[in-house]
């Protein structure tokens with residue numbers, strides 16, 4: 001090879017080398033950029049997924065069918081499970097934590113809300129029922145609807161007791177034209193929106209954290225529901241409704257606490273609550289006074305006395321005892337420290353429903369307005385809704401044993417120091433005078449209705465387990481609430 005050529009070739013090689021290196025570097029950089037953008041993309045996707053999972057864990061409610069007028073049976077198709085009625089579980093997270101970014105609103109939503117809340121009779125009420133998928137709330141909603149009032153329900157479906165039972169009540173309400181919003185009373189934005197959409201004449205506020213003894217296990221849920229939630233409802237009714245509705249709400253016989261004068265009258269002392277539950281209800285009565293005084297809200301508090309019946313609360317003694325008797329499990333019976341039987345003024349649900357409707361019908365108008373001015377004093381009332389005849393809990397168990405055809409396995413212990421009180425006994429003369437409240441159901445008759453429902457709802461084999469029930473239950477109307485039937 002000639003030298004020039006060699007040189008040239010060498011030069012060529014020399015000349016070509018930097019170009020190839022540059023080319024390789026360029027393509028390396030490109031690959032690097034591509035690879036890192038893939039990496040970045042994947043990291044972003046992973047981070048997004050992680051956020052979604054975190055979000056779902058902390059706020060499952062938002063991913064569910066929130067704030068819709070749930071009426072379909074898809075909300076819970078689970079078969080009723082007797083075993084799932086026993087001990088209370090912690091309530092699920094409150095929707096109020098989500099702030100105001102929820103998915104309610106829109107023309108279709110407002111149309112559904114208004115349809116449910118519109119009365120079907122002249123002069124009918126338009127009632128917002130909170131806790132509508134609860135025991136008393138569901139019965140009252142059906143009774144109001146049955147007489148032609150408009151009812152919109154609201155419930156957070158928390159897991160204090162089996163939410164499947166609440167969903168079953170919700171389906172029953174839907175079948176009668178009552179919509180129940182899946183929402184929390186602590187969601188101020190939602191309440192504001194509702195009062196903007198509907199001129200409710202009344203609020204029947206029954207949403208609460210119930211249960212006397214559970215308050216020792218989950219104290220903050222009582223404050224969140226019974227104090228903060230009550231304030232949220234009063235705030236919305238006082239400041240965002242035009243005109244202001246009258247509010248009727250659930251207080252409790254437990255406010256009498258350590259009171260020993262009997263029968264309990266509304267004029268007796270209620271400043272010695274025995275449980276945090278009672279204290280939050282007593283606080284509610286004081287809060288009601290303030291909202292009535294400042295904003296002219298018409299407010300009626302109803303002190304319920306151990307309400308029982310079909311579609312009841314599984315955490316209550318009569319219900320959990322029935323479950324245990326059927327399952328052959330032991331029950332614990334409390335005895336007062338002096339050895340006396342613990343007694344309760346058990347009140348049947350239909351009587352309580354009549355009391356609630358009487359209180360709504362006689363509530364009287366609120367006198368305030370959104371501007372904050374009131375035109376004069378508004379009604380502020382409180383009533384006992386009891387049965388006026390206390391019965392020993394041991395007698396309640398004996399009736400259940402007879403109805404279920406099976407003996408209870410009893411364990412009797414001295415009442416622990418858990419907020420319980422040894423007896424309750426209502427004087428209902430004020431409610432009788434003001435709206436004709438007259439409880440008419442004996443514990444025997446009321447528990448018979450309960451057991452009929454209980455056996456049917458949980459599809460119990462009454463022939464196998466309950467001689468006394470066989471035959472009776474087959475005649476029963478299917479899933480009908482007595483209040484509306």
Ligand SMILES: O=C(O)[C@H]1O[C@H](OP(=O)(O)OP(=O)(O)OC[C@H]2O[C@@H](n3ccc(=O)[nH]c3=O)[C@H](O)[C@@H]2O)[C@H](O)[C@@H](O)[C@@H]1O
Pocket residue numbers: 210211212251252253254304305306307315316317318332333334342343344393420
């Ligand atoms: O009247 C009221 O204000 C209250 O009535 C009931 O509270 P309570 O009367 O304690 O009803 P249960 O929990 O069903 O207890 C009824 C009776 O059974 C007794 N009991 C309860 C549970 C148990 O395991 N053993 C037992 O002997 C209690 O001491 C009580 O005397 C409701 O649970 C409250 O939400 C309501 O506010």
